[in-house]
Amino acid sequence: xxxxxxxxxxxxxxxxxxxxxxxxxxxxxxxxxxxxxxxxxxxxxxxxxxxxxxxxxxxxxxxxxxxxxxxxxxxxxxxxxxxxxxxxxxxxxxxxxxxxxxxxxxxxxxxxxx
Amino acid sequence: xxxxxxxxxxxxxxxxxxxxxxxxxxxxxxxxxxxxxxxxxxxxxxxxxxxxxxxxxxxxxxxxxxxxxxxxxxxxxxxxxxxxxxxxxxxxxxxxxxxxxxxxxxxxxxxx
Numbered sequence: 237x238x239x240x241x242x243x244x245x246x247x248x249x250x251x252x253x254x255x256x257x258x259x260x261x262x263x264x265x266x267x268x269x270x271x272x273x274x275x276x277x278x279x280x281x282x283x284x285x286x287x288x289x290x291x292x293x294x295x296x297x298x299x300x301x302x303x304x305x306x307x308x309x310x311x312x313x314x315x316x317x318x319x320x321x322x323x324x325x326x327x328x329x330x331x332x333x334x335x336x337x338x339x340x341x342x343x344x345x346x347x348x349x350x
Numbered sequence: 351x352x353x354x355x356x357x358x359x360x361x362x363x364x365x366x367x368x369x370x371x372x373x374x375x376x377x378x379x380x381x382x383x384x385x386x387x388x389x390x391x392x393x394x395x396x397x398x399x400x401x402x403x404x405x406x407x408x409x410x411x412x413x414x415x416x417x418x419x420x421x422x423x424x425x426x427x428x429x430x431x432x433x434x435x436x437x438x439x440x441x442x443x444x445x446x447x448x449x450x451x452x453x454x455x456x457x458x459x460x461x462x
Contacts, residue, residue: 267448269448269450277454278438278452278453278454278455279394279438279452279454279455280452281449281450281451281452284448284449286448291448292448292449327393327394331448333448337382337384337396337399338396338399339396339450341393341394341395342393343392343393344393
């Protein structure tokens with residue numbers, strides 16, 4: 237079975253541009269998580285969804301960040317406008333909410349904002 | 351105080367030795383504890399989880415939990431160079447919660 241799929245794998249953009257990161261969770265998983273990882277702050281949860289509904293977005297740093305999950309097989313994380321301090325690796329993870337303890341992580345998107 | 355604290359390392363051990371990785375957490379309501387391994391440039395992958403006080407063993411790995419001391423550790427026996435990675439401790443409040451809070455990780459280096 238395919239794991240969590242993220243695209244793009246690398247993104248380089250200029251400050252002020254809009255960035256959209258995409259995630260396809262593992263089929264059958266009904267919880268989806270967006271994380272950001274930096275050297276200074278480690279792995280931080282930004283937002284998570286259960287059954288496509290946002291449950292906790294307290295980790296979203298500011299209004300420039302937004303996330304959607306229009307259906308069970310797709311989610312986006314958008315940054316508009318992007319800033320250099322947004323440079324990080326963004327991971328998407330999915331899990332079956334009812335059974336299992338493991339969050340399965342995608343390969344991540346490395347974002348560089350110049 | 352951070353919710354989950356780990357020594358950033360690096361922790362250097364020779365091949366064949368026991369590596370001991372430690373983690374403390376601040377929320378006494380925490381009920382589930384996870385150890386993830388992350389190789390450089392890769393995504394985290396789950397090694398073990400533990401709920402109950404005491405030890406839980408899986409192959410060369412042993413997780414230890416002491417809720418009274420708010421302390422969880424991971425022991426790696428017979429360390430191998432392939433164990434060289436960053437180990438992330440993560441904490442979850444309870445079965446009704448989905449959110450994991452991660453420590454910043456401890457980098458382990460196993461020398462041949």
